[in-house]
Amino acid sequence: MQYFPFVVVVWILGVGLYGIVTSRHLVHLIMCLIVVQSSTYVLLLGVGYKTGAVAPYFFDIPNHTPAVDPVVQALALTDVVVEAAVSALLLAIAVQAHKRFGTLDPQELVELRG
Amino acid sequence: MTPGHLLAVVTPYTVPTGLMDVLQVTVLVLVAAAATMVVVIRVPVRQVIALSVYGIALAVLFLVFQAPDVTLSELTVGAVVLPIMFLLALAKVRGREK
Amino acid sequence: MTPGQRRWIFLAAIAGLAAFYLWGLVGLPGFGNYPGPYGDVINRIAVAQTNATGVVSAVNFEYRGFDTVGEEFILFVAATGVAVVLRHLRNERERNADGETGDAPDEGQRVPETSSAIRMVALIMTGPTIVVGWWLASHAQTDPSGGFQGGVVLATAFILIYLAGQFLAFQRVSPTDVTDAVEAIGAGGFAAVGVTAVAMGLPYLTNFLGLGITPGAVSSSGTIALISFFVGLEVGAAFILIVGELLDQTLLLREGSG
Numbered sequence: 001m002q003y004f005p006f007v008v009v010v011w012i013l014g015v016g017l018y019g020i021v022t023s024r025h026l027v028h029l030i031m032c033l034i035v036v037q038s039s040t041y042v043l044l045l046g047v048g049y050k051t052g053a054v055a056p057y058f059f060d061i062p063n064h065t066p067a068v069d070p071v072v073q074a075l076a077l078t079d080v081v082v083e084a085a086v087s088a089l090l091l092a093i094a095v096q097a098h099k100r101f102g103t104l105d106p107q108e109l110v111e112l113r114g
Numbered sequence: 115m116t117p118g119h120l121l122a123v124v125t126p127y128t129v130p131t132g133l134m135d136v137l138q139v140t141v142l143v144l145v146a147a148a149a150t151m152v153v154v155i156r157v158p159v160r161q162v163i164a165l166s167v168y169g170i171a172l173a174v175l176f177l178v179f180q181a182p183d184v185t186l187s188e189l190t191v192g193a194v195v196l197p198i199m200f201l202l203a204l205a206k207v208r209g210r211e212k
Numbered sequence: 213m214t215p216g217q218r219r220w221i222f223l224a225a226i227a228g229l230a231a232f233y234l235w236g237l238v239g240l241p242g243f244g245n246y247p248g249p250y251g252d253v254i255n256r257i258a259v260a261q262t263n264a265t266g267v268v269s270a271v272n273f274e275y276r277g278f279d280t281v282g283e284e285f286i287l288f289v290a291a292t293g294v295a296v297v298l299r300h301l302r303n304e305r306e307r308n309a310d311g312e313t314g315d316a317p318d319e320g321q322r323v324p325e326t327s328s329a330i331r332m333v334a335l336i337m338t339g340p341t342i343v344v345g346w347w348l349a350s351h352a353q354t355d356p357s358g359g360f361q362g363g364v365v366l367a368t369a370f371i372l373i374y375l376a377g378q379f380l381a382f383q384r385v386s387p388t389d390v391t392d393a394v395e396a397i398g399a400g401g402f403a404a405v406g407v408t409a410v411a412m413g414l415p416y417l418t419n420f421l422g423l424g425i426t427p428g429a430v431s432s433s434g435t436i437a438l439i440s441f442f443v444g445l446e447v448g449a450a451f452i453l454i455v456g457e458l459l460d461q462t463l464l465l466r467e468g469s470g
Contacts, residue, residue, distance in 0.1 A: 001135050002242035008142045010233050011189050012149045014226045019153035021222045022215065022390040027159040027204060031165050036116070038172060041188075041194055042145070043333045045179045048251060051244035056260050059354055067267070069251030070258075073181045074271040078283040080187040081447060084195050085290035088454045091203045092297040095461060098207050099301070107215065112210045118438035183268045185347070188365040195451055198371055202458040209462070 004044040011041040026094040026104040030087055037083050042074045048072035134178075141175045148172075162200045169193050237265045261421065264353035264436055265365050272358065277417045281402060284443060288399045291450040299459045326375070334376035341369040349444030352436060359440040363447025379463050386456065391449050398446025403437055405442070 012035060019032030048069030056067040098104050148168040155161045171193020176185045255267060264270040272280050295313035317451065320465050349362025408418040421434035 001139065001443050002244070003153070003237055004139060005142055005243050006411060007234070008146050008466040010230050011146050015150050017226060022219055025156070026202065027157055027449065028156060028161060031158075031161055031200070032153055032164065033272065034211050035168070037150050038149075038168075041172070041184070042175065045176060045181055045184065046243055048245040048246060048253075049179055049244055052133075052178065053357070054269070055182055056255055057182075057265060057356060059265040063259055066256050067251075068180045069246060069248070070271050071250055071256055071267045071276070072186055074276060076176075076181070076184045077187050077268065077272065077358070078280060078360060080184065080191055081364060082283055082286050084191045084291075084364075085287045085450060085454065086197075087196070088199050088458075089290045089293045089297070091199055092294045093456070095203050095206055095458075096297055104207065182359060184362070185267075186356060186361040187364070190361060190368060194368045194371065195364060196457075198455060199458060202455070202462050206458070206462040 005042065009039050009043045010035075012042065017093065018098045022108065024105050026097065026106055026109075027091070030090050030094065033090070034083065034087055037079075039055060044079075068109060083100045138178050141171070141178050145171045145175050158200070158204055162197050162204070165200070166193055166197050169196065216281055217311055228391060237339050250255055258438045260262070262353075262436065266353050266355060268355070268356070269322050269352040269358045270375060270441065271438060273352065273436045273443075274419055277406070277439065280439075280443070281417075284399060284402060284446060287450050288395065291453045293455050297459050315435065329385065331376050334372045338376065338377055341372060343443075345369060345448070352438065352440035359443025360447055362440075362444040363449075364451060366444065366448035367451035367455070371455060374455075374459065382459065386452050388453070388456065391452050392458070395449035395453065397463070398442045398444070398449060401442035401445070405439055 016032050016036035016039065019035065020029055023032060024028040025087065048071070050066060050068050053066045053068045054061065056070040056073070057069075058065070095105065101109060103109065126201065141151060145168075148164070148171045152164045152168050153162050170186060173185045173189040176182075176188055227287070230434055251436055254271060258270050258275075262270045264274075277351075344390045345362050345365035347362070348357040348365055349359050352358040369384055370382065373385055410416050419434040419436070421438070
């Protein structure tokens, strides 16, 4: 239990990268990219966790209850929303590439010229 | 005069540590399995459903890691916005192939 | 390089990466033994300093507000990028947006009618979704909520309008110029709050509004609530724009000389 979350992080990273390397469809590749990005969220939150602590919201609990780290949560929070917008941009590029070249296979797109 | 004394009642939110460990290990295994499923499925339309399931599993994981803010973000993004963007792009691509 | 060779090289590389990663992991304090000072320091002083009981939002909009400005502008630029990439190319013309059954559908693209169950559920859920999104965007300092989550939920409400009706309804409810203006107000408003602090002689993005009396009330914690409201506007408008562009591409554009 000491290291299990971090092992899961590298598993998700490896699986996602495998999907990117052996992908035959551009939209499948974008979804694998999303999986790779989400491994970093698990890593961030895993680093900030404290055993026996609560969420850092002191609305109805006394002020000095031990709580988990709020800084990494702030990072992961904006990260999730920005990832969606960036993958939207990648999707738009994929749609235009299909219009231009007629195929969505990344291994064939490499060879086409102009 | 610190504002701290104006807060409401004390509510215990912690769980016995052994139970929390079991819960976290279970959800971590689910997340790893869902990630593998997303990559292994090659047909894009089915993969969108797998991505949605992965997003919900991640949201449960974030909740178990005591981060409700990140849970809200991941839930709305992963279950609504990402699938609709992907399905629209796939519809556009398939419409041209016919 | 054949795909099989590529796969083997990748497996070797990822084995090396995993070996180094696990070797480095053993020297860390492990999961649950959080050593670092910053989390504890911020948890101790945040409520007293900013009168905000939601410490994560206080970190996001007050202690690390400058980073949030940057991330919000990433969102802004990504939405603009989608609009630019999906622009009308030279040989495309736009089909009439009067209903999706205008001219005869193309071969093999028969779209089934949206079922009544979907229309009913989407119609009923639109109102509560807007309320929830607004509540999330305006309560950043008390509960687990904030501008980013509230904005995405607000965008979801407009997607529900598209599901409940036709694309025409979606276009009428969120015309592109109005959404553009709202997004600009959101992004500019955040920057303007920071610049107002500079105009008052304080550093950029200082919390210059009154902090309120009760920690965790909606009107407390000064600029955090205001910034969260602007961020909610901007994130919602950005996602509505993105989905609107993709809908436009999928449903309206047809190839052919115009």
